[in-house]
Amino acid sequence: MAGFVGMIARSMSFLEVSDLRKSFVSPDGGESLVVDVGNFSLAKGEFCGMRGESGSGKTTFLHLLAGILGSDEGSVVLDGTEVSKLNEAARDHLRASAIGYVFQSFNLLQGFTCLENIMLAMSFAGKVDEARAKELLDRVGLSHRLAHYPRQLSIGQQQRVALARALANHPKLVLADEPTGNLDPGNARKALALLRELCSDAGSALLLVSHDENVIGGFEENLDWSDLNRAFAKAMND
Amino acid sequence: MLCSGPWVILFLAIRGLRQYAFSTAVASLAIALAGGLFLGTWKIKEEARNAFSRSSGGYDAVLGARGSKLQLVLNGLFHLEASTGNLSWEQYELIRDTRGVSEAYPIAVGDNYHGFRLVGTLSEMFEKHEWREDRKYLVQSGGRLFTDNAKEALVGAFVARKLGLKVGDKFHPYHGLTFKEEAKHKDLYVVVGILEATGTPSDKVIWIPIKGIQLMDGHNPETATDVSAVLLNLKGSAGFMLDMKYNKQGNVATLAWPVAGTLASFFERLVWFQRVLEIIAYLVAFVAACVILAILRNAMNERRREIAILRSLGARRATVTAVALAQAGLITLLGIVGAVFAYLGIGFLAASVVREQTGVLLEPFTYDPSFFYVPIGMLAVGLLSGLLPALQAYRSDVAKNLVQQS
Numbered sequence: 001m002a003g004f005v006g007m008i009a010r011s012m013s014f015l016e017v018s019d020l021r022k023s024f025v026s027p028d029g030g031e032s033l034v035v036d037v038g039n040f041s042l043a044k045g046e047f048c049g050m051r052g053e054s055g056s057g058k059t060t061f062l063h064l065l066a067g068i069l070g071s072d073e074g075s076v077v078l079d080g081t082e083v084s085k086l087n088e089a090a091r092d093h094l095r096a097s098a099i100g101y102v103f104q105s106f107n108l109l110q111g112f113t114c115l116e117n118i119m120l121a122m123s124f125a126g127k128v129d130e131a132r133a134k135e136l137l138d139r140v141g142l143s144h145r146l147a148h149y150p151r152q153l154s155i156g157q158q159q160r161v162a163l164a165r166a167l168a169n170h171p172k173l174v175l176a177d178e179p180t181g182n183l184d185p186g187n188a189r190k191a192l193a194l195l196r197e198l199c200s201d202a203g204s205a206l207l208l209v210s211h212d213e214n215v216i217g218g219f220e221e222n223l224d225w226s227d228l229n230r231a232f233a234k235a236m237n238d
Numbered sequence: 239m240l241c242s243g244p245w246v247i248l249f250l251a252i253r254g255l256r257q258y259a260f261s262t263a264v265a266s267l268a269i270a271l272a273g274g275l276f277l278g279t280w281k282i283k284e285e286a287r288n289a290f291s292r293s294s295g296g297y298d299a300v301l302g303a304r305g306s307k308l309q310l311v312l313n314g315l316f317h318l319e320a321s322t323g324n325l326s327w328e329q330y331e332l333i334r335d336t337r338g339v340s341e342a343y344p345i346a347v348g349d350n351y352h353g354f355r356l357v358g359t360l361s362e363m364f365e366k367h368e369w370r371e372d373r374k375y376l377v378q379s380g381g382r383l384f385t386d387n388a389k390e391a392l393v394g395a396f397v398a399r400k401l402g403l404k405v406g407d408k409f410h411p412y413h414g415l416t417f418k419e420e421a422k423h424k425d426l427y428v429v430v431g432i433l434e435a436t437g438t439p440s441d442k443v444i445w446i447p448i449k450g451i452q453l454m455d456g457h458n459p460e461t462a463t464d465v466s467a468v469l470l471n472l473k474g475s476a477g478f479m480l481d482m483k484y485n486k487q488g489n490v491a492t493l494a495w496p497v498a499g500t501l502a503s504f505f506e507r508l509v510w511f512q513r514v515l516e517i518i519a520y521l522v523a524f525v526a527a528c529v530i531l532a533i534l535r536n537a538m539n540e541r542r543r544e545i546a547i548l549r550s551l552g553a554r555r556a557t558v559t560a561v562a563l564a565q566a567g568l569i570t571l572l573g574i575v576g577a578v579f580a581y582l583g584i585g586f587l588a589a590s591v592v593r594e595q596t597g598v599l600l601e602p603f604t605y606d607p608s609f610f611y612v613p614i615g616m617l618a619v620g621l622l623s624g625l626l627p628a629l630q631a632y633r634s635d636v637a638k639n640l641v642q643q644s
Contacts, residue, residue, distance in 0.1 A: 063637050068550060089554050096552020107547045107640065111257050123246045124552035165551075 013041035015065070015173060015205065020074035020084075021231075022060055034060050036231035037074070044079075044172070047196065047206040049216040052225025056232045058209040061225075062175045065207070066099050067091030079172055096124035100166030100204065102195065104178035106158045108150040114161045115146040118168050125169040136164040140194060156187035160194065167198050174199050176208040180215055192218065247557060250548075251564035254537065261533040262569055268526035269573020273616050274580025275519035280608045281581075282588050283512050285600050287505050290316075291498055293438040293598045295469070296369045297341075299477060299495035301325065301333055301484065302467040307494035308504050314345060314467040315497065316439045316596055317355050320415065321347055324464035325491060333468055338476025341367060344465035346451035351409055353417040354397045357443045358451030361386050363469075369436055381405045381431025384447055391427045392445040395435035396597055403429050411446075413456060424455045437599030470495075523616070527623040530569055534562060534627035538634075545631055546639035559632040566624020567617065574613045 017040040026032040034057040042048055052058045063069040065076055067083050070091075076083040078098065083091060095101075108117050118133040137143055140160035142153075150158050159179065166174055176195060180188035192215060199206045208215070209225065216222045226232050255262045293316070300314040303323030312318040327344075334342035346358035361383045364375040377383060377392070384390035393403050403409075407429045413421040427446060435441050452462045472480070477495045484493040494500045538545070545558050585602030592600050 060637070063640075066550070068640070069637050089556075092549070092552050092554045095550070101550055103550075103640070107543075107550065109544060109547055111253050111544075120246070120250075120548075121551045123243075124548075124557075126243075 014044045014079045015040075015042040015207075016075075016077045017041065017065070018075050020061075020064060020076060021072050022057075022064055022069065023072055033231040035064060035071075035229060037061065037228055038230065040228060042173070042205050042207060045200075045203050045205055047199065047219055047221060048208070049219030049222035050207065050209040050225050050228070051213065051216040051222060052209060052211060052229075052232075054211055056225055057229055058225050059177055061229070062101075062177050062207070062209065065173075066101060066175055067095050092124075096121070097126075097169055098172045100169070100171035100174040102162055102166045102174065102176040102179045104181035106150070106162040106182070108158055108161055108165075110150050113147045113149055114142060114153070114164075117150070117161060118165045121165045121168040127169070133164075133168065136167060137161070139198065140164045156183060156191065159183060159187070159191050163191065163195050163198060167202055167204070170202055171204050174204045174206045176206065178210050178212075179208065180210065180212065188215070247560045247564050250557075250561045251568055254541070254561065254565055255568055258533060258537055261529075261536075262572070265526060265529040265533055265569045266572035266576055268522060268529050269570055269616060269620065270576025270580050272519055272522035272526050273574060273577025273612060274584055275515065275522060276612045276616075277577065277581040277608055278584040278588070279512060279515040279519055280612070281606045282585065282600070282602055283505075284606065285602050285604070286588075286592065286598075287501075289592070289598050289600045290501050290505075292370070293596075294497045294501065295438055295440060296367060296371075296373075296471070297469045297497060298472045299470040299480070299493055299497060300467050301329075301470060301480075301491055301493050304490060304492050307492060307500045310467060310492060310494040311497055311500045311504075313347070314469055314494075316598070317347075317357065317443050318439075318596060321466040322492065324461055324466060325468065327463040327465065329491060330465050330468050333470065333480070336476070336480070338473050338479065339470055340473050341469075341471035343367065343469045344448055345467050345469060346448050346464070347415070347466045348451060348457070349411040349413055349423065349454060350415055350417055351411050351444055352401055354394075354401070355415060355443045356391075356411050356446050356451065358446050358448035360448060364392065364433075364445075367471075369438060369440065373436075375436070375440070376434040377431040378434055381429075384430055384445070386447045387449060388447065389425055389427045389450060390430040390446065392431045392433060393429055394433050394441040394443050394445070394597070396441035396593075397444055398432045403432070405429055405431060411454065413454075425450070439597035442597030523619060526573065527619050530566055530620060530623040531626060533569070534565060534624055535630065537565075538562065538627045538630045542634055542639040545634045546636045549634070549636040550640055555632050558634065559628045562628035562631040563621060563624045566620050566627070570617050570620025573620070574616055577613070577616065 017037055020035060020037045021033065022035040023031045023033045060069065064071050071084050081094065083094065086094065109120065112120060114137055115133055118136060119128050119130060122128045122133065134146065137146060140163055142157060142160055145153060145157065179195060180191055183191055210216055295315050297315060300310045302310040302314060303325055305322030309319050309322050313321050330344045333339055343359055343363040347355060349356040364383050368374050384392050397403065408426050410426055411423045412418060413423060433440065480493050481495055484491050548558055589600040589602050592598050
């Protein structure tokens with residue numbers, strides 16, 4: 001049944017990846033293929049967990065989806081927009097307005113308060129809404145920490161700010177890169193539940209990558225990165 | 239609070255500088271020093287030239303004993319330096335009666351009162367002479383001019399204020415141009431008037447009748463009719479004629495004419511000093527630019543991750559580049575504000591010292607084009623030094639700096 005639902009969802013997919021390839025120049029001067037994905041899609045509001053080992057190119061794949069990196073070949077289509085054909089400024093705008101990103105190390109701006117971290121993310125999308133920023137922080141249980149700096153928060157609280165920031169601009173897609181990697185199991189469970197809840201409320205699709213089976217196992221729709229990334233499979237076989 | 243658009247750039251720039259507050263303060267201070275020196279060097283140089291020209295007391299020429307023209311002008315009009323020697327009373331009368339000489343006032347120097355010079359002259363100078371166009375000397379209320387054959391004194395405004403002299407006060411002059419307790423003359427002078435301030439060296443002297451100097455107790459009776467110099471105003475081509483007569487054909491007296499030309503030669507001699515100050519200012523500006531560069535470059539190195547995070551949130555390359563440039567601009571603007579204060583200090587100090595030493599009134603705060611182009615130049619240098627860090631921000635590799643590859 002789950003497979004059928006997945007098929008239906010993909011037929012209405014708003015994120016479609018085809019023949020996406022990305023290489024880097026390796027230290028010895030040769031070219032190293034890191035990402036080689038034939039097809040991948042995600043439907044509107046769909047949650048997907050992707051299991052993969054460290055160093056297997058998952059982050060690069062997310063960077064390609066977010067337009068942080070440009071691809072060598074292939075295409076990424078997000079809600080009808082061919083991301084890989086956009087110029088850099090347009091990709092920046094798309095990232096600001098349609099994509100939320102959650103990092104393993106949170107990547108909060110240390111010189112800015114919790115509220116400012118969220119409002120800065122809003123400012124790049126051109127719509128600063130202080131009330132919404134406060135509401136988001138309230139939602140993640142940090143309404144009493146608006147003016148606190150990241151260093152004044154616990155690890156778990158920092159991740160919650162990062163989650164609130166990722167949802168700041170009503171993103172269509174949230175990319176989460178090892179979002180629980182730096183958290184203890186208790187905080188990891190809470191953060192994950194909160195992330196799913198926030199995305200669900202916002203109607204955002206979620207693609208979460210992790211090496212942790214416990215995290216990925218909680219997703220109805222999950223897959224192995226090694227199955228998806230031909231470059232990794234090839235490297236392993238070599 | 240935080241808004242979108244260009245305000246984000248300003249917000250990020252200010253926050254960035256706040257994180258490096260000490261370095262920012264050091265860079266701003268260096269810029270302030272450089273700017274203050276630039277303004278001080280250029281404006282005060284110009285103002286000193288103008289002020290000395292304004293303060294020449296309304297005379298075209300000075301006639302004195304054979305010697306340096308500059309010394310004649312400094313001694314006769316600015317009451318500085320020693321006299322080049324004496325002229326006889328007959329020489330004074332001769333030039334006074336020469337055609338083309340509209341005004342001729344003899345002066346005699348050689349005594350002081352607590353370091354302020356006593357200058358002997360004729361009272362008619364105060365009645366007739368205009369020290370600036372349409373400006374004659376005025377005596378403060380309750381006073382009057384001295385009588386030419388009495389032991390009376392007319393005190394310059396600056397001296398009166400410094401020594402607290404007032405009408406009716408009596409004093410004994412001291413021999414020589416510098417004050418020595420043991421060189422007191424027996425003659426007793428009474429203050430009969432205080433001159434209104436003119437902003438010229440006249441304010442810094444005590445005027446007495448010329449006979450007073452000539453006949454002062456203890457002075458050589460053989461030189462009792464000599465004068466130290468004659469202050470002149472000339473008409474038509476008298477200057478050329480007298481220049482020929484005294485300077486080129488004669489060998490007894492020297493005519494410092496025109497006064498402005500002599501003063502110009504004086505300032506020419508100070509060009510090296512201005513050059514040194516300018517070079518120092520350039521060096522300080524260079525150091526300030528290097529400090530900005532170093533601060534922003536270090537900041538960029540330390541902030542690679544922050545830039546990457548901003549980019550990952552959707553900030554454009556142009557935004558992070560503009561932030562680096564805005565930081566350079568802000569540091570420079572702080573420096574410019576500091577430079578204004580530094581210049582206020584330098585200007586005030588220079589004006590006080592010059593006033594104290596020469597009586598010449600500098601006006602260092604009147605408008606000068608340098609007030610416009612020095613800050614513009616500073617801003618340009620500041621932004622230029624921010625270019626490299628801005629380029630660094632522009633080229634920052636987001637993916638590499640964002641997070642470890644997994």
